[in-house]
Amino acid sequence: MDRWKNPTIAVIGLGYVGLPLAAALARDFDVLGFDIDATRIRELNAGHDRTNELTPDALNASKARLTDDLGALQGHDIFIVTVPTPVSEDNEPDLTAVRKAAETVGTAIGKGGIAVFESTVYPGVTEDVCGPVIEAASGLKSGTDFFLGYSPERINPGDKVHTVDKITKVVAGQTPEVAATLARIYGSMNGNRIHIAPDIKTAEASKVIENAQRDINIAFVNEIALIFERMGLSVYDVLDAARTKWNFLDFKPGLVGGHCIGVDPYYLSHAAQQMGYDPDVILSGRRINDAMGAVLAERIHKSLGIDAAKILVLGITFKENVPDIRNSKVIDVIRALELFGHSVSIYDPLADVAETKHEYGVDLIDSPANGYHAVVGAVPHAVFDELKVSELLVPGGLVADIKGIWRGMDLGDGVRRWSL
Template sequence: MNRSMAVVGLGYVGLPVAVSFGKKHEVVGFDINVNRIDELKKGYDRTNEIKGDDLKKANIKFTSDKNDLQNTDFIIVAVPTPINKNNQPDLTPLLAASETVGSVLTQGTIVVYESTVYPGATEEDCVPILERASGFESGKDFFVGYSPERINPGDKEHTFETITKVVSGQTPEVLEIIAEVYGSVVKAGVHKAANIKVAEAAKVIENTQRDVNIALMNELAVIFDKVGVNTKDVLEAAGTKWNFLKFSPGLVGGHCIGVDPYYLTHKAEELGHHPEVILAGRRINDNMATYIASSIIKEMLKKGISVVNNTVNVLGLTFKENCPDLRNTKVIDVIRELQEFGLNVRVHDAEADPTEAKNYYDIDLKSDNDLFKTDVMVFAVPHEKYKKNNKKYLDLVNDKGIIFDIKGIVENQYLKEEQTIWYL
């Protein structure tokens, strides 16, 4: 491989990509966040995805100067693709990155997008910006490809190098180059998609499938709660069948499962199709925070525990376990609902950055020493620290208190006789 590489966007996705390539190749790592670049130069990754030693060993030139991209001819774009408050795709970061790349594009360059998008976005939304900013013609002066990211924040087993990489290219020749470049570092190998739209669609349905399945589990959890049986027990029994799919209920947030389906539904509705199953799943999952909060209030009232001005401890704020990522967490929705009922909510998180929690949600994270005994404890996120220290945190619940276990991590042997526990 004799390509000169760059990665644009050094977040949860872009940094692992840059580091993997940086083990074998010289890489320009570009991000518009100057503070982020300064931290990476010092060997510190606040996302906890890359260890300091691995960061320093990788051959990466970290920069916020777009002119450094001019010396590269294989540029990977890995910027966020969020949704707005109306659950519509927000391509602002992606289009801005395309503008930046286009302004320094040199002839013969291949630009590969990894950001999650709806089918058609690369060629219909990004390419025109690259052409306008560069003055070049796509398919002649420069080329594009799409290789959907599959980074799973906090997962040290399924990494960039160990997951099969789907690749696609504008032409058969470009596809072969892209496959060779990724194949040089991805040990699991590559899958050559038929075209760019196929690769875009494959990515967006991966998380849509998970979203719909989790929505089914959430709806079943609500039903079983009314029936009076434990959802976890039901799923364990059903799971003994060989072809039962093992999903579990929970809060669906983050930058993937809670976002990607809206990219697909947006495109579908633009084309005149109303996607009923996908949107129904989204409604169920988006409403789970309200359901959990109202269940907490009901259980408190049933046990004669006062609500207004009482205090609740919530363990976990991030969108998933063992990861500091706070983006699009649904735990904040539970917290806001509880606050509206008049409860004081004290939040602890074993992984999150207190500064980010304050900036994102105006939440003052508490330390272990700041937590005191309360009538109610909510295990919201199953961080390993909470799993390993069940007894320590359960000791912070009054003798007649209630524990709300959203992800089923509480060990019953540590419960006191008059304490009660509620499972999702």
């Protein structure tokens, strides 16, 4: 279609995924970035990205127009949806955001428009869930009046190497022409590093297994860490030796949270169970990783050897050097330690104080004091490298080094250590 030759693009959802995508596409296309969070839009238009994916200079240089005005979506040719797809408290897929985004697209899309979804889902959601929602809101027919596409997001928060304009993008379309159009559009920003999947369901499936695979591998390392602990071995020493083999997969133990790895396997397992198949390996990996917070807290409690200890936890984000607190499993450690009767303070200069309070009901301290019975290294932020941990502890205090932050470092006399 003529309108696909030089299309106007609307990116819906301006978080870790949508904002960098909108900025990258705006180098070659007329791009509108939309988000329902008016505060987020004000911050971005003032040059501040709280996710730290774009610098103020990059934001100010971007040609993308950013708005929370629904009316501004009217008349665009291509709509790219990048909203989150979390799970419920029962670990069931929560498609609320993606359904609402599809409805928003339906109110704005016209004949010949393309709706592309980047949100991680199980195979079939784009065509069987999102398509009908758009039809109901627009009065148009999917595959005839408007068309669907899928291009799974592969953003790794905080990763300044594998950015959206440097990675291979998978694309799929409802028709070969749609797929070719998406390949051209996404290819314009990443040097044509494009893989065209044969259909939308295949593209959806490719994304959901990427993170499920990582989850399973981390679960294996977490399990062997607990086994080796009982043998009096450091899993980090074992991994140092094992990774000298050329084809050893280098995964590390720890907490598995965030909006992808800790969530996506449940989308795949849900789809499998709907088909009458019990995904033993996937769910076994999830059980191991979901239990790690409580297991680590129990090990720390036993190593302390006292009740009602004063404990400092370093880090609340789901991974190092990012401000993202979504689905952070550090909170599991904190709550379990509190159940043991300990008093826990949390220090994380990267996390937003208000967001952390809203999400988890806990307060962050401005800076560490001293007199702690234990310091727990939960997230290896670079800013923690310079902390003089031993000075924060009472004599005989414990350093619980979950991520090997201070491995091999001389912490001084009288400091006890616990690590996987």
